[in-house]
Amino acid sequence: TLGRMHAACLQCVQERGGVVADRQDDDGSMACFGVPQALEDAAVRALDAALAMQGAVAMLPGRPQLRIGLATGRVAVRGGVPYGTPLHLAARLRQRARPGESVVDDTTRRLARQRFDFAPMPLGEPLKGIADPVQASRLLAPCTRAAFDPPALTRFVGREAELAELHHRWAQASGGGVVTLVVHGDVGAGKTRLVQEFLATLRADGGRYLEVRGLPETQ
Numbered sequence: 001t002l003g004r005m006h007a008a009c010l011q012c013v014q015e016r017g018g019v020v021a022d023r024q025d026d027d028g029s030m031a032c033f034g035v036p037q038a039l040e041d042a043a044v045r046a047l048d049a050a051l052a053m054q055g056a057v058a059m060l061p062g063r064p065q066l067r068i069g070l071a072t073g074r075v076a077v078r079g080g081v082p083y084g085t086p087l088h089l090a091a092r093l094r095q096r097a098r099p100g101e102s103v104v105d106d107t108t109r110r111l112a113r114q115r116f117d118f119a120p121m122p123l124g125e126p127l128k129g130i131a132d133p134v135q136a137s138r139l140l141a142p143c144t145r146a147a148f149d150p151p152a153l154t155r156f157v158g159r160e161a162e163l164a165e166l167h168h169r170w171a172q173a174s175g176g177g178v179v180t181l182v183v184h185g186d187v188g189a190g191k192t193r194l195v196q197e198f199l200a201t202l203r204a205d206g207g208r209y210l211e212v213r214g215l216p217e218t219q
Contacts, residue, residue, distance in 0.1 A: 002027055003063055005057050013051040016045040021082055030090075035075065035082050040187065042161035043072050047139055050102040058100070068102040069094030070139070072111060079088050085130070092127040093136060106135040133178050160191065166198045170207075 009029060010020055018033040031049070034042035050068045057066050069091060075084035093103040108120050118137035127134055166181070173179045183191050202209055 001060060001062055001064060004060055005076045006057060008056040008060065009053045009066075012049050016052075018045060018049055018050045023081075030087065030128070032075075032082055035077060036080070044115050045077060046072075047102075047104070047108070047112050047116050048142075050139060054100060054102065065099035066095050066102075067097040068139075069104075070102060070108050071105040074109040083119055088129055089134065090103055093134075096121075096123060096127075096136070097138075102139040103136050104139055108138070109137045115143055117141050142202055146190055153193070154195075156193065159197075162194055163198060166194070167201070170198075170202070206213070 005027075008032075013031045015019055016033070017039060018031045019035065021030050021032045021035070031046075033039060033046045033049070037038065039045060047070065050070060053068065054066055057064055069089075071086040071089035071093060073086035073089070075082040075083065075086055077083070089105055093105065097103040103121060105120070119140055119142040121136045121138045123134060123136050162183075169179045169181050183195060187193050199209065199211070201207075
């Protein structure tokens with residue numbers, strides 16, 4: 001059963017771009033996302049993998065249950081093996097989890113709060129070996145809200161030329177033309193925000209559109 005459990009967990013991790021960095025004991029493993037290659041959605045992938053592992057293991061004979069801890073932060077890699085506080089924090093959170101639970105630190109929760117539902121989890125006693133106070137939450141399920149409801153945004157400034165170009169192309173399409181437009185730029189340049197502002201004006205004017213997204217973790 002342990003062999004099948006490890007195999008099921010390994011598949012869930014690898015399907016989401018993670019790597020199993022260490023078999024800690026017969027019934028435990030450490031998986032990393034964003035190591036050795038950085039992933040902008042590493043927290044989302046890790047949480048999705050945690051839910052998948054819980055579900056896959058629960059289907060095995062005897063219905064075993066996992067305790068999972070997840071933490072996000074910087075690590076150092078030596079000889080292909082990661083080292084750092086996030087690894088210890090994840091291990092301590094796992095110890096506080098009940099069978100069938102996944103417990104996450106607050107950094108992970110904040111990074112993925114638009115995609116998953118969480119419940120606060122008071123830790124009580126400080127975590128052994130962790131100096132700073134830790135806020136923890138239980139991972140519940142993929143969010144029941146609209147999957148891409150944007151968080152509160154600051155005032156949109158600049159990008160007038162780009163926004164005008166989008167409206168120009170929209171007018172062409174509304175007149176019966178076929179238009180394909182690609183918005184590209186460096187990470188963090190504001191591509192998503194630009195499109196959000198454009199779509200907001202369409203909604204205000206009664207425009208109709210179909211929005212389709214390709215998620216990086218499902219490539």
